[in-house]
Amino acid sequence: MEALMRIEGVSVHFPVRKGLLQRQVAAVRAVENVTLELRKGEALGLVGESGCGKTTLARTVLRLVEPTEGAIWFDGQNITDLKGKGLAPYRRRVAAIFQDPFSSLNPRMTSGQILTEVLKVHKYPGDVTARVQELLSLCGLAPRFADLFPHEMSGGQRQRVGIARALALDPEIIVCDEAVSALDVSIQAQIINLLEELRTKFGLTYLFIGHDLSVVRHLCDRVAVMYLGRVMETADSEEIFANPRHPYTRALIDAIPTPDPEGERGREHVALGGEIPSPLNPPSGCVFHTRCPLAMERCRQEVPVLERLTRDHAAACFALDAEA
Ligand SMILES: Nc1ncnc2c1ncn2[C@@H]1O[C@H](COP(=O)(O)OP(=O)(O)O)[C@@H](O)[C@H]1O
Numbered sequence: 001m002e003a004l005m006r007i008e009g010v011s012v013h014f015p016v017r018k019g020l021l022q023r024q025v026a027a028v029r030a031v032e033n034v035t036l037e038l039r040k041g042e043a044l045g046l047v048g049e050s051g052c053g054k055t056t057l058a059r060t061v062l063r064l065v066e067p068t069e070g071a072i073w074f075d076g077q078n079i080t081d082l083k084g085k086g087l088a089p090y091r092r093r094v095a096a097i098f099q100d101p102f103s104s105l106n107p108r109m110t111s112g113q114i115l116t117e118v119l120k121v122h123k124y125p126g127d128v129t130a131r132v133q134e135l136l137s138l139c140g141l142a143p144r145f146a147d148l149f150p151h152e153m154s155g156g157q158r159q160r161v162g163i164a165r166a167l168a169l170d171p172e173i174i175v176c177d178e179a180v181s182a183l184d185v186s187i188q189a190q191i192i193n194l195l196e197e198l199r200t201k202f203g204l205t206y207l208f209i210g211h212d213l214s215v216v217r218h219l220c221d222r223v224a225v226m227y228l229g230r231v232m233e234t235a236d237s238e239e240i241f242a243n244p245r246h247p248y249t250r251a252l253i254d255a256i257p258t259p260d261p262e263g264e265r266g267r268e269h270v271a272l273g274g275e276i277p278s279p280l281n282p283p284s285g286c287v288f289h290t291r292c293p294l295a296m297e298r299c300r301q302e303v304p305v306l307e308r309l310t311r312d313h314a315a316a317c318f319a320l321d322a323e324a
């Protein structure tokens with residue numbers, strides 16, 4: 001599969017300023033030298049504990065945050081320096097769905113008005129009213145939902161409006177940042193099914209961010225695991241669950257509760273000791289070494305790069321050499 005988007009060596013550092021002169025005294029290293037490909041038609045899952053930089057990376061891809069270093073390529077074009085009008089085609093082709101539709105949907109507008117606004121801003125060439133009805137129906141909402149305000153709907157229905165808004169301009173990529181994380185499990189399943197259905201119907205490509213690995217496993221073809229701003233491992237979904245190679249990925253997978261209490265008892269947990277270090281002052285060498293059960297001296301000194309293990313599996317870890 002060809003790459004539709006390429007994130008190339010992207011770092012995002014947020015300056016921390018102090019004092020009267022607002023001098024920069026430090027930086028939050030939210031994303032550090034991330035390289036990732038999003039292939040046409042795939043769903044790529046991005047996982048990792050809270051604070052590891054997933055949302056920042058998503059917002060960088062959406063051109064809502066400027067990368068400190070690196071570039072984003074989309075369909076052969078470097079979109080990192082596009083500005084104003086130059087960005088409009090990109091904004092049509094890459095859409096987003098966020099976690100909390102309550103904060104991303106205007107509370108004073110009905111769903112019909114919300115959808116109409118997006119279509120008008122981007123000068124939708126067809127019949128706007130018909131398109132609004134079509135979008136609602138595509139997302140499993142009856143026509144009467146056009147007249148409802150966000151607070152008159154359930155969480156699942158609001159997220160359907162969020163999806164309808166993302167779909168409005170026929171995008172190629174949808175970035176889903178914790179799109180189902182706030183919903184009840186049964187509603188989550190319905191929204192995941194809808195996302196799957198839409199993906200098949202329109203050949204969409206997803207960058208799907210979630211901290212719930214079981215949800216990601218269900219929806220995504222490939223998974224990238226992030227820790228403290230860096231990508232630690234990437235592989236096919238099946239492969240990463242069957243054969244996780246990075247100690248951090250293993251710990252994440254071990255932490256998924258199993259529905260079977262008997263099995264749960266017999267399972268060996270590789271507990272992750274301690275807290276995630278602060279991105280203000282990340283550990284030297286491999287950022288995971290302070291919590292890693294396999295850490296060696298080398299891990300404190302050198303930064304491991306993502307190394308290809310098989311055709312579609314890569315991990316950044318020195319312990320893998322020792323293992324091989
Ligand atoms: N605008 C910002 N200014 C300063 N720090 C930020 C900003 N946005 C995010 N951060 C910090 O960057 C790190 C990564 O955050 P985020 O991308 O939201 O992680 P995630 O989505 O994985 O939970 C966190 O330490 C967060 O506090």
Ligand SMILES: [Mg+2]
Nearest residue numbers: 054055056178
């Ligand atoms: Mg986030």
